[in-house]
Amino acid sequence: MLSPxxxxxxxxxxxxxxxxxxxxxxILYPLVESLRISFYEYSxxxxxxxxxxxxxxxxLNDSRLRTTYRxxxxxxxxxxxxxxxxxxxxxxxxxxxxxALMRNFYRSAFFFPILIAHTYISVIWRYLYQxxxxxxxYYLALFGIDAVPWLSHPGWAMAAIIIMxxxxxxxxxxxxxxxxxxxxxxxxxxxxQLDGANERxxxxxxxxxxxxxxxxxxxxxxxxxxxxxxxxxxxxxxGGPGDATRSVVMYIYQQAFQRLDFGYAAAVSWTxxxxxxxxxxxxFWGSRRWVHYE
Amino acid sequence: MxxxxxxRKFLRYTxxxxxxxxxxxxxxxxxxxxxxxxxxDISEHLVVYNFGGAQHxxxxxxxxxxxxxVYPNVTVEDLYIPSTEGWGGxxxxxxxxxxxxxxxxxxxxxxEGAHELIASGALLPLDDAIAADxxxxxxxADSHPALAAGLAGRDGSAYFITREWNNMIFHYNxxxxxxxxxxxxxxxxxxxxxxxxxxxxxxxxxxxxVFGYVIPFFFFGLQPWFHTNGTGVLTDDWSQSxxxxxxxxxxxxxxxxxxxxxxxxxxxxxxxxxxxFTSERAAMVCFGRWTFANYIANDFRxxxxxxxxxxxxxxxxxxxxxxxxxxxxxxxxxxxxxxxEFSSVETDxxxxxxxxxxxxxxxxxxxxxxxxFPDHAHYFWDSLDDIKPVPSPxxxxxxxxxxxxxxxxxMANIATPEQGLEAAHIELTAAMDRLAERMSS
Numbered sequence: 001m002l003s004p005x006x007x008x009x010x011x012x013x014x015x016x017x018x019x020x021x022x023x024x025x026x027i028l029y030p031l032v033e034s035l036r037i038s039f040y041e042y043s044x045x046x047x048x049x050x051x052x053x054x055x056x057x058x059x060l061n062d063s064r065l066r067t068t069y070r071x072x073x074x075x076x077x078x079x080x081x082x083x084x085x086x087x088x089x090x091x092x093x094x095x096x097x098x099x100a101l102m103r104n105f106y107r108s109a110f111f112f113p114i115l116i117a118h119t120y121i122s123v124i125w126r127y128l129y130q131x132x133x134x135x136x137x138y139y140l141a142l143f144g145i146d147a148v149p150w151l152s153h154p155g156w157a158m159a160a161i162i163i164m165x166x167x168x169x170x171x172x173x174x175x176x177x178x179x180x181x182x183x184x185x186x187x188x189x190x191x192x193q194l195d196g197a198n199e200r201x202x203x204x205x206x207x208x209x210x211x212x213x214x215x216x217x218x219x220x221x222x223x224x225x226x227x228x229x230x231x232x233x234x235x236x237x238x239g240g241p242g243d244a245t246r247s248v249v250m251y252i253y254q255q256a257f258q259r260l261d262f263g264y265a266a267a268v269s270w271t272x273x274x275x276x277x278x279x280x281x282x283x284f285w286g287s288r289r290w291v292h293y294e
Numbered sequence: 295m296x297x298x299x300x301x302r303k304f305l306r307y308t309x310x311x312x313x314x315x316x317x318x319x320x321x322x323x324x325x326x327x328x329x330x331x332x333x334x335d336i337s338e339h340l341v342v343y344n345f346g347g348a349q350h351x352x353x354x355x356x357x358x359x360x361x362x363x364v365y366p367n368v369t370v371e372d373l374y375i376p377s378t379e380g381w382g383g384x385x386x387x388x389x390x391x392x393x394x395x396x397x398x399x400x401x402x403x404x405x406e407g408a409h410e411l412i413a414s415g416a417l418l419p420l421d422d423a424i425a426a427d428x429x430x431x432x433x434x435a436d437s438h439p440a441l442a443a444g445l446a447g448r449d450g451s452a453y454f455i456t457r458e459w460n461n462m463i464f465h466y467n468x469x470x471x472x473x474x475x476x477x478x479x480x481x482x483x484x485x486x487x488x489x490x491x492x493x494x495x496x497x498x499x500x501x502x503x504v505f506g507y508v509i510p511f512f513f514f515g516l517q518p519w520f521h522t523n524g525t526g527v528l529t530d531d532w533s534q535s536x537x538x539x540x541x542x543x544x545x546x547x548x549x550x551x552x553x554x555x556x557x558x559x560x561x562x563x564x565x566x567x568x569x570x571f572t573s574e575r576a577a578m579v580c581f582g583r584w585t586f587a588n589y590i591a592n593d594f595r596x597x598x599x600x601x602x603x604x605x606x607x608x609x610x611x612x613x614x615x616x617x618x619x620x621x622x623x624x625x626x627x628x629x630x631x632x633x634x635e636f637s638s639v640e641t642d643x644x645x646x647x648x649x650x651x652x653x654x655x656x657x658x659x660x661x662x663x664x665x666x667f668p669d670h671a672h673y674f675w676d677s678l679d680d681i682k683p684v685p686s687p688x689x690x691x692x693x694x695x696x697x698x699x700x701x702x703x704x705m706a707n708i709a710t711p712e713q714g715l716e717a718a719h720i721e722l723t724a725a726m727d728r729l730a731e732r733m734s735s
Contacts, residue, residue, distance in 0.1 A: 044389045044414070132503065132560050133569055141501040151564025152706055241563045241706035242699055258382040258691040260389075 031273075038266035048263075055267035065268060067243045068251040075162060075247065076226035082166045084218050087173025092207075094174070095181045107178070111171040118168070122235030125164045126151070129236075154244035157237050161245055164232060169225075173218050180214030181207070212291040220283055227276050248272050332628050337367040340624070340632060342400040343388055344374050345615075349587060349648040354636065356644055361635040368628065381406035382691020392416050392620060399623040400632060402457060405444050405613045405686045406514075406694075412447045413688035413733060418619045419451045423630055430455060430630070433637045436655040438675075444683035445616045454616025455633050458642075458651030460582030461612045461677045462510065462518050462602065469596040470495060470504075470577040479600045481673070485522075485548065488603035492558035495577040508570050509549060509705075510580040511562035513694040514684050516701070517611035518580070519545050521682050524606035527697055527722075532687040534726050537697075537719035545605075546711045550704060563702055583674055586649035586667070598668045601677065610677050613684045614654065689729045696721050 002010065038056070041049045059065060094106055113121065128135050129150035137147045150160040188206050197205065208215075230249040233239060239246030239254075246254075248268065256265035332338075344354060351374060358370045375387055385407035391398055392414075403411060411417055424430045434442055437456045445454040466479065474495050480487065492506030510516060520526050525541035528534065536542060552559040560570070568585055570576040572594050579585075580602075589597055602610045617633040619626055635641065642658035645651060649667075652674045653659050659675040687693055700718035703709040709717065 044386070044393050046414075126564065127566065127569070129564065130566050130569065131564075132501070132505070133566065133573060133575055138501060147501060149561055152561035154706060154708060157564075237564060240699065240702040242703035242708050244702075244706070244708070254695065257386045258380075258695055259689070260386065 034266045034269055037262055038264075038270055040263045042262040042266075044260060044262075051263065055264045058264060059267060059271060064243060064246075065248075065251060068246045068248045071158065071244070071246055072227060072229065072248045074158060075165075075229055075245075076223060078162045079165045079169075079226045079229075080219060080222045082162065083170045083173050083222050084215065086166060087170045087218065088177050088211075088215070090170065090174040091177035091181055092203075094178060107175070110174050113168040114172045116168075118231040119235055121164065121168055122232045125160070126236055129160050151237055152241060154241055157241060157245045161229075161233055161236055164236065165226075165229070168232075169222070173222070176218055177211065177214055180211045184210045209292045213293055216283070216287050216291045220280060223279060223283065224276055227272065227279070330627075331631050332365075332625065334364050335367060336365060336625075336628065338365075338625050338628055339369045339371065339397075340399045340629060341397045342370060342372045342402070342632070343391070343398055344372050344402045345384060345404070346374065346402075347650075349650055350374075350645075353641060353644045353648070357635045357638070357641045358632075360638075360640060361632055365628070365631070370632065380691060380694075382410075382695070385410045385691070389414055389416065392622065397622075397624060398620050399625070399629045400636075401618045401620060402615060402636075403454075403618065404615050405683055406690045407686075408445050408454060408616060408618075409448070409686050410688045410690060411618065412453050416620055416622075417453045418621050418623065418626065419447075419453060420455065420619065421452050424452055424455075427630070427634075429634050433634070433655070436657050438654075438656065438678045440612070440678050440681055440683070441614045441654055444612065444614050444686075454618050455637055456654040457615030457617055457637070458645060458654050459612055459614035460584055460651055461674065461681065462515055462580050462582055462610050463673060463677060464578055464580055464600045464602060465571065465585070465597055466578045466600060467571065467574060467576075467596055468598050470574060474577075478598065478670075479603075481601050482608070483600070483603045485603050485605050489552075489556065489558070492552070492578065493556060496556075496558045504574070505560055505570065505576040506558040507552060507578045508565060508567040508576045508580075509552060509559050509562040510567065511565065511698075511701075511705070513698055514611060514613055515580055516549070517682075517684055518602045518609070519549055521609040521611060522602055522605045522607055526682070526685060528685045528687065528693070528726070532685050533730065535719050535722035537715050537722060543711060543715055546701070546704060546715060550711050553705065554707065562705055583652050584650050590649045590667070595667070599670055599673050601673055607680065609680050609682055611684050612678070612681050613686075615651075687726070687729060688733065689725060692725050693722060696725060 039050060039052060041051050041054075090106075090110055094103060094110075127133075131137060131147050131149050131152065134150070136150070140146075140148065148156055150156050184207065188210070189202055192202055192206055228249050229247045230253065233245055233247055233250060234253075237245045239250050249272070252265050252268050252272070255261045255268060342354075344350070346354075351372070354372055358372060361370065362368065375384055381404055384403065388398065388401060388403070388407075388411065401411065401417070420430075424434065433455060441456045441459055442452065442454075445452075445456065447453055464479070468478075471477070476491060476494060479491060483491075488507075495504070495506035497504050517526070520542060523541045523545045525539045525545065526536055527542070529536050553561055560576075567576070567579050568581075568588060571579040572588070572592065589595070601608050617636055619629045619633070623629045637654070639655065639658065642653040642655050643661070643663075646653060646658060646661065646664045653664065656675065658664060665671045685693070697718055700709070700714045700721075703717075704711050704714035708714075
């Protein structure tokens with residue numbers, strides 16, 4: 001007969017068992033297996049050979065990997081900043097008094113893109129971005145602006161991907177920020193206004209500090225997502241022109257499933273895993289200085 | 295659908311089928327096992343790994359229905375794998391599927407992925423089967439030798455029964471040519487003639503610009519610009535990079551000049567060629583027959599075709615599809631019977647109406663309904679007389695990606711043609727060396 005305490009502990013373990021089994025099969029095992037594969041020259045149908053650290057040696061001299069990391073960092077920097085920034089502005093705008101119909105319309109409109117799969121959106125934006133027949137350049141031409149080579153110029157192609165990403169994802173940031181804003185007690189604003197605080201001070205001294213846990217959440221989530229960007233780029237530019245928009249995950253995919261170099265792809269995957277983990281740890285460490293939970 | 299079975303089919307399906315099944319089961323030579331078809335009351339499940347869009351699915355669903363008239367107890371699972379990742383991704387999917395132990399009996403694939411599959415050792419050689427089967431011999435006899443040759447293994451063995459094929463050919467807008475006072479291009483026209491024509495057809499500026507031409511900016515599409523100049527991305531045996539050939543540089547410079555010097559074509563990366571052509575913003579494009587499905591569906595009839603302009607020759611490129619059987623197939627004789635139905639005249643006729651492919655049978659390509667549109671549809675089949683297969687070594691995905699990535703750099707002026715081709719040559723040489731090492735081991 002188990003003691004009540006042990007019985008309670010057993011029940012707790014049983015409750016988390018299904019989740020743990022799923023985690024072990026779909027996360028833990030692939031993680032360990034990918035680490036193992038990274039030490040092999042791995043063939044789909046033929047023999048595999050243990051090559052030690054050879055795949056990791058190759059990382060150091062791979063100029064394309066450096067390019068894809070640079071692209072990913074540029075994308076992540078702009079996408080996270082713009083998604084969080086515009087999402088916050090939209091949330092503040094929608095948190096004001098306005099007719100319910102209008103408020104609901106705007107919330108739905110801004111959130112709607114998040115419901116559509118990246119692939120569909122990318123196909124549509126690919127048409128919008130056409131240099132000679134695209135809608136965007138058509139309207140730019142009405143203002144006398146020359147056709148922008150959205151997809152055929154290295155700089156513009158990255159900009160095109162970032163714009164599309166912000167259009168799609170900023171609605172999610174807006175929704176989360178809106179929930180955060182509405183959880184801030186109105187009494188704080190009233191008290192500050194009685195003390196003579198102006199709009200800017202209300203925003204910087206009350207809204208931002210009390211919204212900091214939400215901002216932190218958005219930054220972590222968007223940073224992790226942006227570092228793994230793949231599907232929107234593969235449809236929109238296929239990583240081109242050249243390697244100008246190729247992300248690290250695209251490069252991993254290419255190494256594994258086009259070159260069948262699974263060992264090297266696994267090694268690159270581990271570098272990305274470590275980068276994401278490091279960035280997230282730095283974010284958590286830094287958050288102690290600016291995130292206020294009370 | 296008619297339930298009647300032709301006499302030939304009846305004889306084919308109902309002969310000494312049991313003997314064939316037994317021979318197969320007891321490991322007798324494939325040719326002997328396939329001399330006769332399995333009995334029509336056999337129960338089996340076949341898995342087909344297929345490619346193509348909704349129209350293909352309809353064509354092959356009809357073929358399976360005809361097959362089931364003879365083999366009512368055989369279920370056929372026709373799996374369609376999107377090829378958005380290109381043939382490399384498609385091939386990898388198949389290899390992963392086989393490695394995972396999932397049943398895969400019949401595989402349809404294009405030449406771009408065929409040699410990777412052959413090199414993997416996953417496919418059954420079909421020489422004995424073809425030698426022992428009059429119906430398969432008839433399929434090959436009605437085809438063109440170039441199509442089977444492109445799909446043959448490097449050892450000369452046959453691993454595929456020819457499916458449909460496509461080439462690259464010039465499509466031009468007859469209305470725009472007429473409006474510009476131009477007649478149909480001479481089938482023997484040259485690069486210079488082409489450039490003059492493109493310049494004549496290019497007009498306007500900015501958002502109103504109409505282009506004479508759109509570059510087919512995909513690996514298959516670019517090949518005729520090299521073939522017609524007597525060169526290619528790889529050496530003729532597909533074993534080494536040929537990008538250091540001065541003729542390659544000449545071809546790439548010509549392609550580059552169409553955008554950056556003559557302004558007759560838009561920057562190709564990301565450009566919707568078909569959209570520009572069908573919206574009459576471009577007078578000439580290059581495709582095979584696959585865009586005719588779009589033309590027919592949208593009643594875009596002001597289009598005709600003409601062979602590729604010549605430099606040293608008029609050699610264009612083709613890619614053919616094929617049907618193969620895996621070594622792990624659950625019932626090889628039955629899988630062959632299914633392939634015969636997929637390669638039948640009925641299937642060819644069914645697919646002609648959709649305008650997606652060029653049939654692999656000469657007799658089908660000479661049918662009135664195939665030749666009805668465009669006016670010079672006979673150029674599709676005629677191109678087989680001066681044609682090369684798209685270079686398709688076992689590392690096709692890697693090889694083509696390397697080339698197209700550097701072409702992207704060149705066309706975006708990130709690199710000059712000289713720099714881009716030199717960098718591509720170095721990278722491609724290493725890739726082909728790795729392939730040679732892999733093949734030898």
